[in-house]
Amino acid sequence: MKIARDGKITKEMELVAKKEQVDVEFLRKGIAKGRIIVPKSNNRDIEPIGIGEGLLVKVNANLGSSKRVCDINEELEKAKIAVKYGADTIMDLSTGITEDDVKNIRKQILKEVKVPLGTVPIYQSALRALEKKGAIINFDEDDLFNVVEEQAKEGVDFFTIHVGVTKEIVNYLKDHPRTMGVVSRGGTFLAAWILENDLENPFNSNYDYLLEMAKEHDFTLSLGDGMRPGSIFDSTDYAQIQELVEISKLVKRAWSQNVQVMVEGPGHIPANEIERNIKIMKSLCNNAPFYVLGPLVTDIAPGYDHIVSAIGGVMAGMAGADYLCYVTPSEHLALPNKEEVKRGVIASKIAAHAVNIAKYGKRASDWDYKMDIARKNLDWEGMIKQSIDPELSREIHFRNGNVDDDDDVCSMCGEFCAIKILKDALDKKASKKIL
Ligand code: SF4
Structure with a gap:
């Protein structure tokens, strides 16, 4: 606190500011006050x-x-x-x-x-x-x-x-x-x-x-x-x-x-x-x-x-x-x-x-965005990786053998997967446009 009040920046302040994505001077003033x-x-x-x-x-x-x-x-x-x-x-x-x-x-x-x-x-x-x-x-x-x-x-x-x-x-x-x-x-x-x-x-x-x-x-x-x-x-x-x-x-x-x-x-x-x-x-x-x-x-x-x-x-x-x-x-x-x-x-x-x-906002929500992109792509490994508890996500998704590694849907809706139906429809439309 004394160092911050003297207007000096320490190595610790720089590390914290970087991790928090805030200006180091903002951090120094906050410590000083x-x-x-x-x-x-x-x-x-x-x-x-x-x-x-x-x-x-x-x-x-x-x-x-x-x-x-x-x-x-x-x-x-x-x-x-x-x-x-x-x-x-x-x-x-x-x-x-x-x-x-x-x-x-x-x-x-x-x-x-x-x-x-x-x-x-x-x-x-x-x-x-x-x-x-x-x-x-x-x-x-x-x-x-x-x-x-x-x-x-x-x-x-x-x-x-x-x-x-x-x-x-x-x-x-x-x-x-x-x-x-x-x-x-x-x-x-x-x-x-x-x-x-x-x-x-x-x-x-x-x-x-x-x-x-x-x-x-x-x-x-x-x-x-x-x-x-x-x-x-x-x-x-x-x-x-x-x-x-x-x-x-x-x-x-x-x-x-x-x-x-x-x-x-x-x-x-x-x-x-x-x-x-x-x-x-x-x-x-x-x-x-x-x-x-x-x-x-x-x-x-x-x-x-x-x-x-x-x-x-x-x-x-x-x-x-x-x-x-x-x-x-x-x-x-x-x-x-x-x-x-x-x-x-x-x-x-x-x-x-x-x-x-x-x-x-973005300082925290980037993590959520990564999860959302994995969800949209039905990327189950990506979703598991972004989970706060990856082991639990994996266990629940694959339990009872209702899905296997090749499945792109989960056992909640199976073939009725809303994300997959729209994704397939959009992919079809896109491929027709290209043709
Ligand atoms: S099957 Fe249903 S719950 Fe599972 S990913 Fe698709 S929409 Fe979501």
Whole structure:
């Protein structure tokens, strides 16, 4: 951010501008104003991406072990699958079984997956507190900041930190319970710590120190929404908006120190409230990049929450959200497996692509044009190649042996294929003209 404000262009800015098909000066100005971020640690060698105003909407995939399911190779494979199907970034949300497991998974992902990596460092602090001090919330300020520093040195590109979870908001919730309470893991750890110790959130009271660390290691801050609604009945309530007001102040303080920052948003939000949520955030936070978790437009579809969030993702993207966090079919039910990671990424990628076509036309829709030409030519290999999930397209087209490699129609209409009938008629007419 400092370099952009000094009017200089970096190699990273040039790469991002080229990929996005925007003028590099447009990108530089966006970074200088805080409206665009390039989340890349200076301790890591990856291809940079940009997130924010005027850039294509990006997709994040969460993965990571839990105390019940912990397999380093499996998580690494999930990360690779997520990138293969279009995730622009990965967040490692590992919590177990031991702190060493969490460290090992992160190190492997940093080494082998070449997209920006984000984490929620308080997870490791909580795990350390559990192992060394007997309870998740037995961490102290040093435990929190030491983990941030450790991960920053390793090259983590961006951190979700719930700086906006304040004592005032947590105390408000004591007297005004919500339908689902606090559903953010990091937000809950801090809320429980505040209640236990009757002290302010250490990330909030030592925010300047966090900004110093961000400057030193060039990591991007993602201001987590600890009060994101976990039920459509909690959406756009006092706790959510009060945290956003606090975050808006934190954004400006980060910018005053040349620290790149994005803002995380909800959550479970009915469709009619999505646009106003995005507009309020963009207005309060001076158009900082907005990263939405879903949003999920209904609570009744476990097993299909990737579709629920893709619907919300399109609406949020059209209203100005810049970055969609995927949701998998196993959300609210279990840790996702590899197939569920794939389906979650594809659902969010479709949502982001739909927004990108509507907002940026040809910058995104060239892909669709290639598919349409293959369809018009009944070029099945071409259609499969352009599919977001080529393996699935191939499997469906050729299933049951209803068509073979020589067929130019599919089993839907067979000889009644509308495209073929018109194509044959036009070819006949054209050949007569030539004769
Ligand atoms: S057979 Fe029917 S569904 Fe299949 S390509 Fe032709 S028109 Fe489309």
